[in-house]
């Protein structure tokens with residue numbers, strides 16, 4: 533695995549200081565472009581996700597955040613007329629390389645969407661183990677263990693342990709989103725891609741998910757699209773700013789929010805644009 537020395541900026545006594553952090557590159561996009569027919573969704577993006585770090589993707593509506601995120605686990609394969617060019621290296625191997633199985637890739641790189649995607653009529657338990665059953669796991673003891681572990685990781689266990697057999701429709705929106713996260717975690721992904729996971733949630737549920745990310749990153753590498761800059765500042769280690777289908781810059785979150793390199797980033801984060 534490639535180790536990179538990343539300049540890291542942090543605040544001390546109100547001043548920005550620089551240190552160097554050794555980071556492990558987990559996923560790396562190289563010259564990655566996505567086309568919708570002839571239109572460019574994102575163009576020639578070079579960006580690394582570091583192991584056990586949270587990276588936030590920010591930028592105005594339509595700038596390509598979701599398009600880029602979906603290219604990181606071959607989600608576009610499922611949409612007609614979308615073409616992906618370039619490479620995405622997972623621990624150095626191109627996920628678009630010949631002979632690579634997209635289902636296997638999506639197992640290693642999970643995704644959580646903006647709206648909770650719990651199956652309402654299935655029980656809480658069956659929702660969590662759905663992915664495991666799909667890959668053929670039938671052993672009841674192992675399914676039970678995975679369900680408890682994933683619900684614990686998603687900070688939902690205490691709230692649902694007495695209603696595992698009840699339909700997921702009975703949970704609140706925030707609980708359903710954590711259930712969706714539990715389902716994504718059940719197959720033990722290495723990387724979790726989250727597309728505005730709190731956009732449809734109330735402040736308390738949002739906070740539950742934000743708190744969860746701090747713990748989750750000890751096990752998985754996280755990329756999260758968010759419209760909420762305060763959220764990006766609170767939860768991420770790195771921030772990438774997109775504009776008009778282009779990655780403008782990526783840096784440590786403290787640097788991006790205090791002293792970005794590019795004037796366009798500064799205009800956006802100070803609210804003078806977007």
Ligand SMILES: Nc1ncnc2c1ncn2[C@@H]1O[C@H](COP(=O)(O)OP(=O)(O)OP(=O)(O)O)[C@@H](O)[C@H]1O
Nearest residue numbers: 568572573591592593594595596597598599600759
């Ligand atoms: N399925 C599609 N077919 C055609 N064009 C698309 C499709 N999905 C997205 N686009 C276009 O690609 C560009 C990037 O869109 P994308 O959804 O990735 O932006 P975004 O930054 O995630 O926006 P938002 O913050 O509003 O979700 C936009 O111009 C959009 O219109």
